[in-house]
Amino acid sequence: MTLLGDAARLRPPPGEGANLSMWDGAVLGRAIATHPGDAEAALAAHEQAIFARAAAVEAEDDDFYTIMIDDRAPHRLLALMTGVEHDA
Numbered sequence: 001m002t003l004l005g006d007a008a009r010l011r012p013p014p015g016e017g018a019n020l021s022m023w024d025g026a027v028l029g030r031a032i033a034t035h036p037g038d039a040e041a042a043l044a045a046h047e048q049a050i051f052a053r054a055a056a057v058e059a060e061d062d063d064f065y066t067i068m069i070d071d072r073a074p075h076r077l078l079a080l081m082t083g084v085e086h087d088a
């Protein structure tokens with residue numbers, strides 16, 4: 001068993017979640033193809049690759065997590081999505 005996409009590491013809305021999920025699928029397919037008959041080796045190669053890639057993207061998402069939970073939430077999130085300030 002393995003995980004990929006948001007099940008492996010949830011991404012915030014403006015991040016790269018959809019792209020990472022598709023990339024995960026491609027990595028998993030390649031790992032299975034390059035380790036025929038050895039599912040454990042294939043899954044280990046897949047997991048090593050996707051978590052290293054996700055760690056780099058997660059570092060860029062810290063600011064967004066702050067926007068979602070800070071004292072001005074959800075107004076800063078709405079402004080980010082719409083380009084219009086919605087302060088109450």
Ligand SMILES: Cc1cc2nc3c(=O)[nH]c(=O)nc-3n(C[C@H](O)[C@H](O)[C@H](O)COP(=O)(O)OP(=O)(O)OC[C@H]3O[C@@H](n4cnc5c(N)ncnc54)[C@H](O)[C@@H]3O)c2cc1C
Binds near residue numbers: 011012014018
């Ligand atoms: C508002 C918003 C905006 C976003 N904008 C972007 C963006 O601009 N760019 C970007 O790259 N990412 C964006 N994302 C993130 C992106 O949508 C996710 O990271 C991505 O969809 C994750 O893909 P996934 O296939 O892993 O999971 P999901 O897309 O969540 O797919 C999981 C699927 O599994 C199904 N499912 C769940 N449980 C079961 C079950 N028990 N049996 C069968 N099926 C089941 C669900 O119905 C769903 O169809 C955004 C997210 C949000 C919420």
